[in-house]
Amino acid sequence: VKQRVQAETFLRISSLETPPTIYKGDRVEIVAGKGALLVSAKGLAQNDGYLDEQIKVQNIHSKRIVVGRVVDPSTVAVNF
Secondary structure, three states, X not given: OOOXXXXXXXXXXXXXXXXXXXXXXXXXXXXXXXXXEEEEEEEEEOOOEOOOOEEEEEEOOOOOEEEEEEEXXXXXXXXX
């Protein structure tokens, strides 16, 4: 719900919002693939993101920040 509503009040579709697929601070799997090659690393989401939306993710080991696409609640795909 986007805003407070009083008890016994009807909700409108416009009053609802979809929660993000990934939240800022979530631990995610960063994946990148090309052909038969697939590499992955652990990352930390730098902002909230919805399915198919691009977000920033920090590689936990290298501390490098990359931009990737939200695939599911625990995976972000990057291009290389």
